[in-house]
Amino acid sequence: MKLRAPTFLSKLIWFSLLLGTFPVIVLGAYSYYTASGTLQTKVYESNQQRLLQTESQIEQLLRLVDYSAIQYMNQPLVIASLRGSLTSDASGVDTVQDLLNSMSKLQSSQLVAMSTELVSLTGKWSVSDVGLSALSASDVKGYDKWVNDPRTSFWSAAPSAMQLVKKIPSYSAHPTGLLVMSIPLYEINKLIGSETKLGSVLVMDEAQYVFAGNEGAALGKRFDELPFGGKQTIAAEDHGFYKANAGKERVGVSYRVSPYNGWAYLSVVSIDELNRESQNIGWFTLFLCLGILAVALIISYLGSKKMYRPIRSLYDVMRNAPEAADAAETGNEFEFMNERFRGLLQSENRLLQEMQGHSRQMKEYFVFKLFQSDMAKSEIQDRLAMFGHPLGWSHMCVMAIQIDTFAGTRFEEQDRDLLMFALNNIVSELVAEECRLLPVVMGDSQVTLLGRSESDAQLFKSYLDTLAQDIMGMVNRYLELKISIGFSRVFDDIKIIREAYREALTALKYRMKLGEESILHIDEVQPEQSVPHHYPDALEQQLLDALKLADREQAERLLPQLIAAIAADERTHEAYFMSFVRLLLQMLQAAKDAGVNPNRLYAAEQDLFIQLFDLKTVGQVELFFQQTVMSPLLEHLEQRRVKQYQSISSEIIRMIETGFDTDLTLEVCARRMNYSPNYLTKVFRKETGVNFSDYLSEYRMKMAKKWLVETNMKISEIAEKLKYNTPANFIRYFRKLEGCTPGQYRENYFNK
Structure with missing residues (x-):
């Protein structure tokens, strides 16, 4: 047509x-x-x-x-x-x-x-x-x-x-x-x-x-x-x-x-x-x-006709093709040719995408299998040759990357999968293809096998450190995240790649000592198994005593010292967690010794241990113990102590109001309430702001002024009733407080 x-x-x-x-x-x-x-x-x-x-x-x-x-x-x-x-x-x-x-x-x-x-x-x-x-x-x-x-x-x-x-x-x-x-x-x-x-x-x-x-x-x-x-x-x-x-x-x-x-x-x-x-x-x-x-x-007009001739010839050729016989009529020649070319390109792209998709899936499956299972060396070499990976690496290393924390960032835990995908893309761009296998995401880690034909292992290690710094800088710049990078030992036999993968993940666990944004080589951070470690028992006991006494200031001062003492010791990451588990058990026992049921403070005790094992750095551990474990316990004990102080102060005030005309002293109150005088002094001053003796004197003076204006009692009788040694002492104390003698006070009141 x-x-x-x-x-x-x-x-x-x-x-x-x-x-x-x-x-x-x-x-x-x-x-x-x-x-x-x-x-x-x-x-x-x-x-x-x-x-x-x-x-x-x-x-x-x-x-x-x-x-x-x-x-x-x-x-x-x-x-x-x-x-x-x-x-x-x-x-x-x-x-x-x-x-x-x-x-x-x-x-x-x-x-x-x-x-x-x-x-x-x-x-x-x-x-x-x-x-x-x-x-x-x-x-x-x-x-x-x-x-x-x-x-x-x-x-x-x-x-x-x-x-x-x-x-x-x-x-x-x-x-x-x-x-x-x-x-x-x-x-x-x-x-x-x-x-x-x-x-x-x-x-x-x-x-x-x-x-x-x-x-x-x-x-x-x-x-x-x-x-x-x-x-x-x-x-x-x-x-x-x-x-x-x-x-x-x-x-x-x-x-x-x-x-x-x-x-x-x-x-x-x-x-x-x-x-x-x-x-x-x-x-x-x-x-x-x-x-x-x-x-x-x-x-x-003349120029357009001349330029149109080859276009018309090409259109006639494509229009008369057998596969275009049933093609619908279009607006102009170029639209028809565009549709024909687009169809051809789409068919080609579909074929390429299918081939690339299958190829990438096969590469990813091969890399997963390489890290997680034992493969025969001949099979590994065959697959590497098939996927076009280099075979002449003299030094190899497994690199594992994990996100340290989402705290203080714009991301949350549900964004982890998307962020790991972005992290994987960054590694793919920064590491040249001839120096790596296909980067993959395995669980919460990004894992890459790196390799180079270096003559010296130390040069290869320097390359790893530089690469780690570049990756950290790129992630911090574009994603604003803190990450840590773990490296396995350098090896030359690809058969041991599975063990190297485990070493890279193990290296990351030593963030417990070095903190966030760390570059960790397993051969540098893992101590000898025979190195003894010591637990700071004295600091732990001081912290537990501060918790039992609800001394927040002392507890908040001792906790960082205790955790820093544990982290400063050379030990395996398993030993770190065992020490922190011991500290958590001791703090829960301290709460029970203080008469507090942990189930009233925490949803479930086992959840505390799960949260502890998810932590990666000493800073996160300290924040966990301070905010999640210690703070609810101290708040509960402080509220209980405030109620106790209020009850003790109210009882002392009641004793003063009913026994002000007796030989009442703080020691008498302590014997009646079964507390030490020093303890009552501290509690009463904190609740009322004055000493026991000052409060008693003020109340007696209040009653003296009341008797002076409401009764006909003599001044000597009032002094005797209020337990003054002599009327002169009463008159001297009254003048000091009111600026006049008791008699003048009574006279002034009735003359108004």
Whole structure:
């Protein structure tokens, strides 16, 4: 069955077209937006330069006028005129004429039209271009806004001019005169210019009124009344830029704030106009992209057809194969060929996996049998040759690895099988195949037969130590577990591998002495059987005595010493466990001697022995005896002792309360209760916090105060009843405690 259409060809054409058009579209869009953005940036920079130029020209004019005003106001003629009054005589006329001549010289030195006015606030006259004028009271009051201004020199906006106002004297709180120099606004507008192609330029004073510019509609208005200034604020910054809506048009506003007089210079440019300028770039980019797309389409079609021919030929061959006659129709040619190849690969993989699985199982079975049963040497050699294992090892050793503990790790006992599998994989990766047989997991141990063709057994042993360190480091890094590694004796005859396996496991049992994370060689850790060992009987007896007395501090101090003394002795691992079994039996007997039934403290005594034999290190043994065996016993004895102490103390207090008026002593109480006085002293002080004699004295004093206020007994009678030798002794002791005599105490009570 043939495909209805060469679907892969169409996909190839579309992919080639997309591959050619997508970069063009991205490049065109990027070019358009980059060009538009660059144009706006250039316009903004041009406006900033324009504003800077305008600001420089205007401020140059203002500074020139300011400098001329300072020269004029500091002339002796001006200062002398303001101090006196101008009269209508000949000298007054001459003075006015001199002032006018100075003004005319001042104006002729400027490049712009300018008017000057000198005002005397004390003499109430003014001299200007029109001559001398007398000032009325209302005229003088009109100058108050300038006089009251805290500045000594400033520019003030007028409807048709900008006025420079200077106070005379400059730094006086009450100036005697003013110098006002006015520049017509048209002179400032000439500096701005009427060109609006790059946007309008406006100038605002400190109060944000527009007083100059080339846009007539904005003159005389506040900034917030303008279409583009409603919600914006020109801060006292150097310069800035923002976008706003001016009716239906979007504009960009560039501004600069002058540090000289606080005036703001604004340039308003239509963003929509700039965008219209950018449309030409957009149209050019669009036509260029369309041309490139047309070329890409032609090349994609022709190139795809040429590349498709060998694919179609291969598809026809596979489709016409006999085994593909009943194959279902697929989406395109490659999907059909993919299904055919996948089927072939899956069949091949199944065959390989079955072969590898059977091979690995056979290898594992052989290794298990090698470690656990006797095999003929010829059979071993045949199997090794069949599995491709090396036969020329001169030195061999069995390595066994066990997990020390799960305490303090993120794993639990149910994770052991998975962790042993991971441990087996680590060994497989770290040990080269030519130096080992297949690593296997046997029970709770990972076991590997290692071998090398070393000329010296010591070199082989060094290799074993290095390998053990590497395995420990890898396990600690990835699994965060503590492991110990045991090695058998080095041998050269593979026939004795079963005995070597037992030696490796035996070496691991000597962790009881060396602790966790140990590397144990059987020939180094196993002592001679004839070496005698000693049991620390004295330390054991001291520990048992501390347990019977419920002395927790003493018991917790002696237990580590006893276990360390047992572990320090050179002995076989069987001897270690026999010593610890003896210690466990003695501690259980001590509990029985103290009147405690072990079955009330522990679930079953035989479970304690099972737990003991599962321990691997001295640290685990010490923790077992401390937490599992000793701690429950001490808690039980301490609770029983607390109850006993409370009962004894309660009985002593009862004796005091009933026999305080007798010759009661601690010895009398001890005889009645059948305890030693020293024991009662210790118990009573621990429960009440005071001595027996102090408690008895306090109680007698309590009864004395009660008799003083509730009875008419004489003081001598009270002293005798409370067993004081003399009334004076009673009075002296009472005054020491209460600060007054018994008689004064009774008198004070009834006088309240």
